[in-house]
Amino acid sequence: MTSLTRSPSLARRVAGVASPVWRMDGWLLAAVAALTVIGTLLVWSSTRASLAGAPSGLLQRHLLNLCIGLGLGGAIAMVDHRWLRAYAPLLYALAMLGLLLVLTPAGETINGSHSWIVIGGAFQFQPSEFAKPALVLGLALLLAEVREDDVRPRDFDVWLALGIAAIPMGLVMLQPDLGTTLVLVAITAGVLILSGVRMRWIAGLAGVAVVAAVIVWQFQLLEAYQVNRFMAFIDPSLDPRGAGYNSRQALITIGSGEVFGKGLFNGGQTTGKFVPEQHTDFVFTVAGEELGFVGAAAIVGLLGVVLLRGLKIARECEDRFGALVASGIVCWLAFQMFINVGMTIGIMPITGLPLPFVSYGGTATFANFIAIGLLQAIHIRERSYG
């Protein structure tokens, strides 16, 4: 492998400035591209102008968001991730600033979450999405530092890591946005475990998590709707018209797609808007109904390709920082995908999380592409410098 990079082919030498492009992971790129195309079609289908009450112009915005995301991701891929390591504290600080800004009067409430900043009336910005890559970078930075001949981070670094994870978690909880908080928990847990912390740390943190969950439940720190969603997940017949409705309609919608689906734009459930938020959090139901098992499984498969390529990149990266960043990203995307798809098919409670690369979204799309950019950057540098 190293021999390959030490003697680049003629074609790659001719490519000159753009040469890192050729060293990107092709599978990852293709899978993301395919997911993006499918996602665009599904967003189109679920926001068609003919649909009563459907927001119009969302497809164009989605395409614009994808372009911006692609630009951001591409730019980051070209950057040496060790350079990013130097700027990680700054990026983290910026993200935290964004989260703080949301809590000031500058923040806006959309769909029950006070997690938006609206710039110029049109451009909506969700800082919590940027908190995900920022936390990945911050944690990797702290936990990559190990003494010679040691494979585990020092306890002090672990404490520090928990500290920098707690800040965004707390800020996001204040919005409140339970889904993103859980993603941050997943990222923190993943990076900590992979960094090699002792089992007692893992056990201890798991215990803390359980205690925290119990406290949250007992002291009713969650919003009523969050509790209802969870209860409805446990017993969907509890409130079939209310909290159980989304869950049930999502399942009906996906199930009615059968093997080959009803065809793009032909979903009766989608057209009737039986599932709310079907272009964002519940976009997977559109895939299930219109593309059937074949299409839905393909999306899961493509996401699987993204995750497995990400893991491969992490495994092959000999630089601890890069490996931790890549693993953190995989944890983030894997968790988000599992929760999102799982809630539409009735195996997870409903949590407001978009499906990476498929759902309509602005900041979320940027964050996803930043994640892919980071993975590619790690992959490219790994190949360049061994």
Add this chain to the structure above:
Amino acid sequence: MSLMQSRMIALHVFVVVMLVVLAGRLWQVQVMRGQHFVTVANKTQTRAVVVPAVRGQILDAVGRPLVRNRTSLVVSVDTMELSRMPDKGKAVIGRLAELLGRPAVDIQKRVRLCGPKVSRPCWPGSPYQPVPVDDHVSTPMALQLLERQEEFPGVSARVQAVRDYPLGDDGAQMLGYLQPVTQQELERRVGLKASFSGVDLVGRSGLEAQYDEYLRGKPGVRAYNVDRMGKIIGTESHMAPTTGDTLVTSIDARVQASVDAALDKVMRRAKDRPDGAAGVVLDVKTGRVIALSSLPTYNPKIWIGGISDPAYQRLLSEKNGKPLTSRATNGELAPGSTFKVVSVAGAVKDGYPLHGTYDCPGTFRVGNREFRNFEGVAHGRMNLHQALVVSCDTIFYRFAYEQWQRDGGIRPRAKPRDPLEAMSRAFGFGRRTGIDLPNEADGRIPSREWKRDLWEVTREENCRRARTGYPEVHRKDPTRAVFLKRLAAENCKEGYVWRPGDAANFSIGQGDVLVTPLQLAVAYAALVGDGRIRSPRIARALVRPDGRVVKEITPPVVGRLPVSDEVRDYMRRALADVTRGKGTAAGPFSTFPLDRVHVAGKTGTAEVYGKRDTAWFASFAPAQDPRFVVVVMVSQGGMGGGVAAPIAREIWESIYGVGRPAAMPGGVPPSGLPAFQADGTVRVPPDPRHEAIPVKTPRDSERPGRPGRPGDQEEATPPRRGPDDAPGEGTGDGTGEGPGEGTGEGPGEGTPGNAGEDGPRAREPDADDGPRRPRDQGE
């Protein structure tokens, strides 16, 4: 790095497990249970709205409407749309109430859905079906509603077809009525995909019920795609309604009207105060029904738009004479002397010479009891011809008694011949005629078997009474109580025995024999026609609105009289003399031009215990070659010759145009079906009396959905009698039908029906309907 590598492998496994879990669950949901979710999804995505079909008309033989459709402006409220309003439509309903001039609460109640805790008034149909709140809206009101739609969102005014009865009260029981169909009835129907909408009507009696399947047409169904709020976002499918078939009957509207008018006249006669009357006109040649009347009657329009409870109770009440029941098909009464044609046929069949002469004494001893002629008059020796003309009873008592003796008397032989019973059944008595109307009555032919059944049912009570006696009667009438006790004792012991008194009464249409006016008409039609018993039919054909004949209906031949042509001819000639000379109906026909139209017939006066006589006249004309049979029955009317025959005369005058315009010019019913024109209308041939009545037949189109010209079909025929006339018309004595009637002559009354010393009668009036039940179940 090995620690990190190993933990990474764990993550790897974790990711792969997640992917497998998701794919597995997808397989389960989409592939394994997919079909189930498709069904569920279809149910939630579409809403069916029923578009009612226009019901077919009912026409008379030449195309005059008996039941037609009138357009009516109906205001409906779409409750789904109201429920989406912020105030749940309160404001709209308030404005609507103001416009219609009704309290808003009233409308609120009507549009709410019926439920376990919501009782009427409420809407029993589908929530997606617009709820009709008013069906008598004036055109200006409807226009206001349509023009000010922004003030009345969800409120619509539509033209809807509503039943209209040009004949008013005439033949109401025969035509029948409509009621909203119930969920259960809908589920029983085959092939109807639409769900219960609450707007469908079903024929509940008469022709409307009998031919409901044809008349009702097929409702259209509009399947809408709805979103999760129930808002309509598109039309999935649309099936236009199909107008029902037009029912062409053999009824002649004018003859029908004349029968009703003649019966009405006698019903109103203050001195007699009959409690019911019926008239049947049959076509002898074909067995078709030309008129079928029963009084008291009512105007079927009271059913339109839902009958009120007081009005319904009025229809059912004894006091008003139960106008819902047709006495023509369901009134079971003793036929009296009209039954003698059966006795003559039975006697001749049994070997009595047709041309023999028989003594007609004033009384005839049956067993140990005297049976008297009418008013005890002796007529001397006479032939059977004369016996029919003067209606001698004693000749038939003798026949019956001798036949009874030949069958073994009190100890009957193994296989008694019972010639009269056999002949009665051959004439079609004791069973339904099979007319195309629901719930026809059977009538009753008394027999040994019937007596035994009755005895078995009543034995226990009779034996108990034989021991305990009748203390409650004893207080008032000790003699009667003693008699009743003795009667009970004998009935207990040998009430099953067919006694000579039973046979004698039977022979003159008294005692236990019961017939319906229709049965009698069918029997006479067979007798004076070709000897074949035909199951009468009112319907001639079912025709599509464009004139295409769907089904032609011919009265089927269901039997043949075992009577030779010679005997039938003999009787026909005899009956021709009843209306002249010494005949029992000579009086009423004394001024009738018999030389032009020779009306023949037989009178009947049936005695009913505790009530006045039932008057009968069974007639036919022309006597030489009979074309029509007219049977008239007046319950509690009096003498057949004095009460029933004059009514029949009026009917004959109308048919042939005696002293008035002929209802059936030439005395011949139309041979073909009315001429349907291409546009669906029927041209009624012009006649001297009336201009042709234009009849509009609805085409196969979605009429109710389109605002039309509501006024253009308003050609209401004012009813001859208003429905308000009905109360107080009855005599309060019961209805003149039912098993108790005409059978219950009690002991010791001295009537010809009384068994007297001869032997105890099987029955007390209050034990009367006992024996019918086991028989009915067997059929």
